[in-house]
Amino acid sequence: GAVVSQHPSRVICKSGTSVKIECRSLDFQATTMFWYRQFPKKSLMLMATSNEGSKATYEQGVEKDKFLINHASLTLSTLTVTSAHPEDSSFYICSAASGRVGNEQFFGPGTRLTVL
């Protein structure tokens, strides 16, 4: 099956620092990856669509300059939370479209970010 990895799984950082989260599709190529944010006991909120070789498409209300997305290859997308603040603390999940029938998304295991 399709495997998507995320690194790191947990990160704690100081307010004002930047944090980079990597999302990799391990056994398939993903021209499109997605970044979600999930608050405790809540649903997944789509933040942006990451397209290989082009700029990401951000959902309404998501700050482009705060959440930098780079999709440099068909297997890697990165999300950088710049100048992190405590309100950025959340669970961040990436996914990649399988390209198979139904085009289901396969999700990474998530990254729990805590900003002190």
Added chain:
Amino acid sequence: AQKITQTQPGMFVQEKEAVTLDCTYDTSDPSYGLFWYKQPSSGEMIFLIYQGSYDQQNATEGRYSLNFQKARKSANLVISASQLGDSAMYFCAMRANTGNQFYFGTGTSLTVIP
């Protein structure tokens, strides 16, 4: 605009019994896909089952089946013979064929009672 509604924030089921998790959706797209994902406490999202809007038959995957009623715009998940390991959050999601974005419902927390 796409919208997914899950009206059951929490459900309980006895082990070995069947349970139905409700999902309704709203879309103006003629072609779309419906998905169910399981999220255990570890946080990972596990794909369970897919139903295409033009599929004539309801999708089944092992103990999971999708009760697709297109006219009512519902896509309920049925889990048969519940197991303790089925305790988790369950999310219904929809993808319109005009794009790759997924839209998620608010989720249902399922607890299987021994």
